[in-house]
Amino acid sequence: MSGSANQAVGRAGARFTPETVLCAILAVGAVAVAFVNGHYLTLFTFAAVYLIGAMGLNVLTGYMGIISIAHGALVCVGAYATAIATVNYGWNFWPAAGLSTLVGLGFSVLLGLPALRLSSWYFVLITIAFTLVVPAMLVEWRDFTGGYAGVIGIPSPSIGPLQGQTGFFVILVAVAALLWWIIANLVNSRIGWALHALRDGNIGAQANGISSARMRLFAFAFSGACAGLAGAFYAAAKIVVTPEEFSFEFSILFLFIVVLGGPGRLAGPLFGVLAFYVLPELLTALREYRMIVFGFGLLAFSVFLPAGLAGGVDQVGRRRSRKAMVGAPTGRLKHEAEPVEGASLTIANLRKQFGGLKALDDVTLNVEPGSIHVIVGPNGSGKTTLLNVVSGFYPANGGTIKLDGAELLGMAPEQIAKLGVQRTFQTPKLLGDLSVLENTCFGAYTREKASGFEIALSLLRAVREKREITREAHQLLSLVGLDGMAHLPAAELTHGQQRLAEIARALMARPRLILLDEPAAGLSMGELDRLGDLLKEIRRLGMTLVMVEHHIELVANVADHVTVLDQGRILAAGTSEEVFNDEAVINAYMGGAK
Amino acid sequence: MLLEDFLALMVNGVTLGAVYAMAGIGLNIAYKPTNVFNLAQGEFVMLGAMLGWLFLTDMSMAWIVGTIGVVLAVGALGVLEERVAVAPHLKVQSHHHGWLISTLAFSIIIINIADQVFRADPRFVPSLPGTSLDTMFVGPVAFNTHQVAVLVIVVASVFAIEYVYRRTRIGKAISAVSEDRDGARLNGINPLHLTMISFAAGAAYCAFAGIIAAPLMLASTSLGLALLVKGFMAIALGGVGSNWGTLLAGIIIGCVESLSSITLSTGYRQLLLLGILLVVLLIRPNGLFGKAAGRSV
Known part of the structure; x- marks a missing residue:
């Protein structure tokens, strides 16, 4: 409920930015002037x-x-x-x-x-x-x-x-x-x-x-x-x-119009055409030097105003309207998301070398479907490398990685993602200028069914799907406790909040396997508690969860199974209790007697 | 076709190709420490030719004096470009290729100012001192001594450039920066200086190319864009960063262009070269002689 209300406010807010208002005035003005005379x-x-x-x-x-x-x-x-x-x-x-x-x-x-x-x-x-x-x-x-x-x-x-x-x-x-x-x-x-x-x-x-x-x-x-x-x-x-x-000038004029008008903005080309085609045509005296002036304009814009005219207008508008949006309350944990069937992950004899360094040395581990499997280990022990190999970002030097029996090695990251594997990063990779809600909806990329054609013409299936995905995104955002910030640009969130938003985005794909890279780093105490609940909630939904984490309390709280890596090798494996009492593990962590 | 005609076309093609290669090598020099592909590089060749006309023909300076003047002037322009159009973009760590726009803008400014100053007429620039443009024969081969000099200069320049990169302190530093900008910085190398030096050197090299190419192809303000494209083709086919590959590819392009002139007119020749470029890049993205480097997206 609060979600849809928020959305309505966000939409209304987005509709009347100075950019859109100016754009509408210019468009109507241009059409009106066109009817003045034949010229x-x-x-x-x-x-x-x-x-x-x-x-x-x-x-x-x-x-x-x-x-x-x-x-x-x-x-x-x-x-x-x-x-x-x-x-x-x-x-x-x-x-x-x-x-x-x-x-x-x-x-x-x-x-x-x-x-x-x-x-x-x-x-x-x-x-x-x-x-x-x-x-x-x-x-x-x-x-x-x-x-x-x-x-x-x-x-x-x-x-x-x-x-x-x-x-x-x-x-x-x-x-x-x-x-x-x-x-x-x-x-x-x-x-x-x-x-x-x-x-x-x-x-x-x-x-x-x-x-x-x-x-x-x-x-x-x-x-x-x-x-x-x-x-x-x-x-x-x-x-x-x-x-x-x-x-050549004719060709380059289009580039001028787009780059100077505001690249990647709907109103950009309109501003560009009016300012860099219509205006110079009216100022005929300038024509001989037009290309020189444009050249300097292009140079100056590329350095000082890469967002173009439209972006400039937008910035002026934003500075005034920003304040009202900050400080929205955070939501509570809700349980509405649909269950998913988790996949098993079987890694055998996995090896990865960077030059002479063995980042992963004969790693074998088994992740049960629907369980939380935590990888711990000192810095440089190969934890993130493991996630990168599983998600296809690094090629391996040998071994196998099977998702429900299907080999993942050799596949590109986007192919692996399509099989239902999602991941987060140590540094969150959200699109900073899109809203938290949009970033979350983006997570549904692999499972959206409406074709580009249907989306372009806003046909029924695309509209329905968009509505459904927006609803789910709100649910997931309330699950991670960010629903109140759904309409803020992602860049304005704290580091910890961005991490949570990234988890929401990953969940949006309804993954069968989700890989989290140090989700607890940079979280506040309150957020940490919520993260623990969230991880259990992910398990309750049925997803398989593999996570790299340092925070021992959190690991002890949620992990079904813990694997300890040290210098690319498996040092110990078992329940958190077994592992944390293991002497080799204590030595590796505390630098004890060797 | 007569053997004489064929050989004459080949000589022409090789010389022309050497000039294309010089434009490409200029691009390589500026590219090395920055990974910036300077779209104004062709205009430096054009300026070299036009200023060559101004200093050597119009003002009748001694060849060596005028040439030094041209090279210094254009080299300074290279530094200016680096300062205003490239440095601001290198500071920002992002995948936006902002420098594509800014170096393009810089080249548009140069072309259009040059158009206003020099107008569109082609200009004559004298040949290298001690050489001439008169045709002479050795057996069935027709050539002129200027052409020979250009070839010798190009090959010598590649040797010199490779020597600088391999053997000198500054050259090694530039190579280090091109491998790993941050790593080099940690070793006390200031990439900013090297970027400026490379842009100056690339611009000066291209200006020199313009002076020695102008007697062969007549200097005009439209020269720059055409040579930028040919230089790009040479490095795309020869492998980006590889100066010997660029030289070889440039000469191949020059010969293809020259030999195809028997049956094809200008437009079709350009189309043929574009077609070859597209096909080669599709089959061998790193060029004919390039190593399979990691792909950059």
Whole structure:
């Protein structure tokens, strides 16, 4: 109950930030000004085309963090596809626009393929090369493209009563609004969070079951499709397309719009188009020096305001509204989460070497389904290495790791996550600028069923699933005692709270095996008690729990089984009582007689 | 095709490729201690060529004086770039490739200011002292002495660079920083100085490349972007950080481009090279001669 009330407050709060208000005013203002006279109508027609293209690039460059110089070149390819299809082959505008969208998508994916494996700066250079090739090819391939003369007489789109230049503009505004809505749906879903996690190089992304190659492919495809579509409209707005207008500057303008407007922000491209396309067009005197001014602007923004104009507006707004949210009460432990069937974990003869150092030396251990198994040991004894090998972050040098009989060795972290293994980290890997609730919902990544398409169009299944996941996330947050902070950005939590939030996120996946790396470190006394209850609660739900922990009292309180590691070898194993009275263990810990 | 024609194209291709390799090596030099891929590097070649025209042709300075002036001026610009566009991003430990944007911005500023100053006309820069651009024959091979000098200089420069990295204190320090920035810092190496030195050296090297390349390809302000792409192709195919690999790959690219000019016009040649690049990167992400290093995501 309190959860949904909170949510309503959070939503309402989020809806009227200065960023969104300014954005709405600007959008309405731009549409109004466009109807003043023919000159402004043309200007804003192009502005809308740029906006459609830039929104696509924002997904790739802003949300995914991959910089592309070729976006304008993809718009160019899209423009020529429509021009040639309509003029040379007599197609109607709309099927031609569909063709342009596909062509843009295809080229974008093609250029992006090497970047699936390589660092993203390769992609920048590949896109520069592509941007130089496209106009040259348009000239060369003159039988098809008309060479320097270009293609003349591209028809404008019309739908029913929407005819002529005004009708075209209304269509563009509608398409832009639709695209805005689709992107908003995507970025507020697991897809947007996954892009965000990958952009920040968040190691937790893999642990959460996200395939970086698939997400990159999606971003290339989506941005390319938008570029192609924008190209179709561009051709129609221009009526004539020639190779000359698709210069390097044209391509780079999209990057300016996105980076300066506010990368990774919904309103960014709108701010960018208005400030860096419409404004310079109005100030014609500046045009000759525009690129120099833009260059300096880009340099200054990249250092001082990486969040762009939209981010700047948002910061100003946040400074004023932040206070009211701090100090919300913490919740109580509730028991509503559904039970899970835990998996067994069987590790045999596991070896891991770093150079000459044997981090894990012939480790064999057996974890019963639904039990709490604690790994203890002095610093450097290989505990975290063990978790890293089990979750797939490190390859092993030998041995086997079986989850309910299925071999995990050799699988990538995201594949292991998909089998139902979740983990937390010594330093919590939450996405700091997303809310605690969003971070928790993100944990459901591997088990969400709604496809990207359903999410994009906010279809029934996606909406239902989102509602259900949000409800569960609130439950889990109240389970870890953070429900009152659900709408705070994760970065504002204390270290201990972030740990608990990360556990909630891991639980969200309903894992069969959960690996916790020192969950008690940095917790206050009260939080420590709650953690003990939480761990027992996880066991009650049926999950198998493997945890690395130093806090002896906590271990004695919850552990079914304890394994002591020392210098990569198993020193002792048994119940906590047996282990802590073992002489070898006492020596290893206390540095006693050797 | 006549043997003479083939050989002439090969000579052309090898020389052109050597210039591409120099652009790539400049990228490598700046990349080494920073892992920053300087998108303004091509513009340093362009500036080398344009300032070479200004000092050597327009102001008729002695070759060595003018060249030193150009190299110092562009080297200083490299330091400026490092200070304003790279250093602020290296301070922030994050996976955001902020420097991609800032070095791109720096290159846009250079191109557009150069456009305003020099305008778009191609410019003539004299050949190296003691050489000429007149064609001469040895058997069936046609070449000019400037081309020979360029090749000798490129090979010698790679020897020199590798010697610096292997044998000198500062070179070893740079290698150490490229292996492990924090580890090097703990050993009392200041990576900031090395970053500045490397950017200055990379810029100066590229400026010099511009001066000696200009007589072969005419200096114009659009040179930089094209050479950035060719230099990138050379290091992507040769293996990032490997200067010998870059040299070899640059020469291969130059020869492919030169030989394909018989049947392909400019646009198609660019498309062919882009196609080769994409295919090679798909099959061998670390380049033709690169070692399988850990993948960086």
